[in-house]
Amino acid sequence: MNDRHPETDAIRTQVPTSAEREHAVPLYLTSSFVFDTAEQARALFADELPGNIYSRYSNPNTDEFIAKLCKLEGAEDGLATASGMAAVFASLAGLLSSGDHVVASRAIFGSTHQLFTKLLPRWGITSDYADLGDASQFEARIRPNTKAIFIETPSNPGLALGDLDAIGALAKARGLVLIVDNCFTTPYLQQPIRHGAHLVVHSATKYMDGQGRTLGGAVVGSAALIKELRFFARHTGPALSPFNAWVLSKSLETLAVRMDRHCDNALAVATHFEGKPGVRSVRYPFLPSHPQHALAKRQMSQGGGIVVLVLEGGIERARRFLDALRLVSHSPNLGDTRTIVTHPTSTTHSKLTEAERVAVGIVPGLVRVSVGLEHVADVIADLEQALSASA
Ligand SMILES: *Cc1c(COP(=O)(O)O)cnc(C)c1O
Numbered sequence: 001m002n003d004r005h006p007e008t009d010a011i012r013t014q015v016p017t018s019a020e021r022e023h024a025v026p027l028y029l030t031s032s033f034v035f036d037t038a039e040q041a042r043a044l045f046a047d048e049l050p051g052n053i054y055s056r057y058s059n060p061n062t063d064e065f066i067a068k069l070c071k072l073e074g075a076e077d078g079l080a081t082a083s084g085m086a087a088v089f090a091s092l093a094g095l096l097s098s099g100d101h102v103v104a105s106r107a108i109f110g111s112t113h114q115l116f117t118k119l120l121p122r123w124g125i126t127s128d129y130a131d132l133g134d135a136s137q138f139e140a141r142i143r144p145n146t147k148a149i150f151i152e153t154p155s156n157p158g159l160a161l162g163d164l165d166a167i168g169a170l171a172k173a174r175g176l177v178l179i180v181d182n183c184f185t186t187p188y189l190q191q192p193i194r195h196g197a198h199l200v201v202h203s204a205t206k207y208m209d210g211q212g213r214t215l216g217g218a219v220v221g222s223a224a225l226i227k228e229l230r231f232f233a234r235h236t237g238p239a240l241s242p243f244n245a246w247v248l249s250k251s252l253e254t255l256a257v258r259m260d261r262h263c264d265n266a267l268a269v270a271t272h273f274e275g276k277p278g279v280r281s282v283r284y285p286f287l288p289s290h291p292q293h294a295l296a297k298r299q300m301s302q303g304g305g306i307v308v309l310v311l312e313g314g315i316e317r318a319r320r321f322l323d324a325l326r327l328v329s330h331s332p333n334l335g336d337t338r339t340i341v342t343h344p345t346s347t348t349h350s351k352l353t354e355a356e357r358v359a360v361g362i363v364p365g366l367v368r369v370s371v372g373l374e375h376v377a378d379v380i381a382d383l384e385q386a387l388s389a390s391a
Pocket of ligand 1: 083085086109152203215216
């Protein structure tokens with residue numbers, strides 16, 4: 001058993017060094033690997049020998065990134081993908097067949113919603129939504145052909161929480177695969193596998209890269225399930241590029257220190273704006289006013305880097321607020337060093353109907369703030385002046 005701390009594993013997990021004895025892993029920008037003998041080639045293809053064959057299957061850079069992530073999540077094995085959505089899609093399409101059914105949380109990433117409602121049904125895979133905060137609804141939606149439960153906690157952008165222990169116990173009791181999108185927290189704050197999840201998916205584009213420069217994703221979990229997903233990925237090709245894997249592996253070395261600062265800054269922003277004139281409400285898991293504050297404290301070590309502000313004055317006020325920002329960026333990303341504000345109603349969640357948005361708490365005045373690593377006083381000052389200017 002590994003008893004080192006996650007910060008240490010994220011730094012000290014390395015693929016074997018080359019003949020050069022380098023201290024940090026080099027970039028393995030190679031499409032394929034050479035065979036020493038005909039027998040070695042045969043054995044590698046027959047899975048009788050471990051080793052690299054072709055970078056769509058595996059590469060030392062993706063191996064290192066995944067080895068670190070598995071240690072952080074407490075997972076047996078994993079798969080790197082070109083984006084978070086490739087990871088979400090692989091986790092479902094790699095396991096499910098026509099006729100299968102999934103129970104998913106209604107509050108879910110916009111593209112994941114499109115996947116469940118528009119794309120997977122093309123191949124006969126159907127789904128039903130349950131309210132993330134109510135484990136009994138998940139149970140009520142289970143059908144004889146249900147194979148998996150898919151949740152995101154905290155949800156994007158509503159910051160609702162799912163009870164990982166309760167939903168994990170349900171999945172276990174009913175023999176279902178529990179898949180958790182852990183993008184908002186990263187394994188530094190929350191480890192769903194320790195609560196009964198079988199697979200964890202990530203958009204590494206967000207906090208893992210952490211600097212708004214790299215697309216990537218991953219699925220980690222039980223060795224048996226990852227084996228199935230690896231077969232799917234090997235023959236459908238959602239592979240992560242070695243260069244992006246190299247960046248992401250390096251970025252995991254600083255995940256802990258970055259997350260500590262994101263969380264400190266986010267808590268400061270949330271605390272500052274709660275009760276301010278012009279702000280109807282503030283949502284942040286580690287504010288006592290969050291309706292699931294006790295659950296947040298139980299399953300998350302800190303509150304994360306995302307704060308939701310619901311502004312008075314609806315969509316018009318929200319638009320004026322965005323246009324008045326001077327330092328903070330208006331962009332659809334999150335988990336960047338730079339603080340970013342997003343207006344889900346008009347951008348990331350614009351494809352949902354008004355009723356679908358309201359059902360997951362996305363009201364017109366809601367803005368999502370991904371609090372970055374700038375000095376928090378400067379972030380607060382800019383949000384404050386935009387709030388005044390938009391009044
Ligand atoms: C961004 C995001 C994704 C998709 O990730 P990409 O890397 O953009 O494909 C999936 N889930 C959540 C919760 C996200 O925030």
